[in-house]
Amino acid sequence: MAVELLFPGRCLYCRRIHSDDGYICADCMDYIKFASGEICVKCGRKICFCHKEKLWYDYCVAPFYYKDGLKQSLLELKRGKRADFVKGFAFYMADCVRRMLPAADIIAAVPMFPKREREIGFNHAWLLAKQLSHILGIESDKRALIKTVQREKQHLLNSRMRKYNLTEAIECRSRSVCGKNILLCDDITTSGATFNACAYELKNAGAKGVFCVAAAISMQN
Numbered sequence: 001m002a003v004e005l006l007f008p009g010r011c012l013y014c015r016r017i018h019s020d021d022g023y024i025c026a027d028c029m030d031y032i033k034f035a036s037g038e039i040c041v042k043c044g045r046k047i048c049f050c051h052k053e054k055l056w057y058d059y060c061v062a063p064f065y066y067k068d069g070l071k072q073s074l075l076e077l078k079r080g081k082r083a084d085f086v087k088g089f090a091f092y093m094a095d096c097v098r099r100m101l102p103a104a105d106i107i108a109a110v111p112m113f114p115k116r117e118r119e120i121g122f123n124h125a126w127l128l129a130k131q132l133s134h135i136l137g138i139e140s141d142k143r144a145l146i147k148t149v150q151r152e153k154q155h156l157l158n159s160r161m162r163k164y165n166l167t168e169a170i171e172c173r174s175r176s177v178c179g180k181n182i183l184l185c186d187d188i189t190t191s192g193a194t195f196n197a198c199a200y201e202l203k204n205a206g207a208k209g210v211f212c213v214a215a216a217i218s219m220q221n
């Protein structure tokens with residue numbers, strides 16, 4: 001695979017500066033076990049649960065397992081420390097997408113609360129989506145999914161209860177997804193529940209297909 005060269009760079013696994021070819025240094029590359037090829041391409045789990053749960057997404061792929069050095073690097077990315085890891089992770093995600101998924105029309109990301117995004121400085125899932133958009137030449141839509149807080153049945157509650165009656169919700173408010181195949185992007189997938197909630201909203205808004213891609217899949221599956 002062709003690597004966009006911007007080296008020396010920081011290894012995604014050991015986080016040391018290196019000048020080897022690629023986003024992972026040669027030493028680490030020798031013992032990294034890739035998740036793609038081992039996980040079910042439909043549900044995104046090592047032990048397939050396709051027939052056990054209603055899945056709203058059509059595919060789910062990830063290049064890496066969420067463990068060891070890659071876990072540490074993704075945590076640093078998530079905490080806003082290492083936005084420079086986005087390129088490397090997106091490179092391997094794009095490789096998975098090209099090899100394993102049908103063509104998508106729009107790239108979306110698992111949303112983050114605007115307040116949280118301002119605190120960290122970015123939504124890491126959106127940064128990965130933007131980079132994937134750049135690599136794959138597919139347009140991205142940040143408004144495809146947004147995170148909101150809903151205050152339900154407030155009138156039935158006293159003021160003390162109201163404080164605790166906030167429900168997180170993911171909504172699709174973009175008409176652009178209608179009839180389209182959406183590539184949905186996140187950093188980590190564990191149970192697939194977040195992808196499923198997002199896919200449900202996208203399908204309800206008329207999306208034809210929802211194809212999920214994460215940088216890493218949790219080993220707990």
Ligand SMILES: [Zn+2]
Pocket residue numbers: 011012013014015016024025026027028029
């Ligand atoms: Zn390394």
Ligand SMILES: [Zn+2]
Pocket residue numbers: 040041042043044045047048049050051
């Ligand atoms: Zn499966």
